[in-house]
Amino acid sequence: MRANVLSRTLVxxxxxxxxxxxxxxxxxxxxxxxxPASEQSDQVASSGTAxxxxxxxxxxxxxxxxxVQCWLHNNDWGYNGPxxxxxxxxxxxxxQRYLKFNGWYTGPIDGIVGGGTVTGFQKLLKNWGYYxxxxxxxxxxxxxxxxxxxxxxxxxxx
Numbered sequence: 001m002r003a004n005v006l007s008r009t010l011v012x013x014x015x016x017x018x019x020x021x022x023x024x025x026x027x028x029x030x031x032x033x034x035x036p037a038s039e040q041s042d043q044v045a046s047s048g049t050a051x052x053x054x055x056x057x058x059x060x061x062x063x064x065x066x067x068v069q070c071w072l073h074n075n076d077w078g079y080n081g082p083x084x085x086x087x088x089x090x091x092x093x094x095x096q097r098y099l100k101f102n103g104w105y106t107g108p109i110d111g112i113v114g115g116g117t118v119t120g121f122q123k124l125l126k127n128w129g130y131y132x133x134x135x136x137x138x139x140x141x142x143x144x145x146x147x148x149x150x151x152x153x154x155x156x157x158x
Contacts, residue, residue: 131146
């Protein structure tokens with residue numbers, strides 16, 4: 001049992017270090033310009049320059065991610081960014097709003113894809129009938145496959 005806990009701890013530390021370095025598989029970097037001053041009401045500060053945003057598409061194609069962004073916008077979950085196929089901070093904030101509204105997520109709406117967001121998303125996928133794996137906060141092949149099926153379904157409306 002201790003070996004299992006140690007293994008999970010090492011995997012978690014490695015994942016955090018990989019995210020911090022931007023080198024974890026599935027994480028990339030997208031670039032977005034600051035929103036106009038009239039649209040920055042929920043931002044703490046803006047430098048007025050382009051900023052790097054982490055993206056987490058979890059294996060989705062660009063077309064599938066565009067469908068998710070379109071669905072988030074059309075269903076009023078607060079996504080007003082471009083349909084660029086990069087699920088970055090603003091896409092994940094909108095997904096967190098949807099998860100929180102349905103009781104699947106209790107964390108802050110910060111766009112950070114941590115264990116709480118992943119757990120909430122796995123609950124969403126189970127609820128929609130696309131995921132049968134464990135709700136463990138770990139993005140594995142089962143979570144990615146279920147996300148792909150869900151994205152295909154919701155993307156049909158866009």
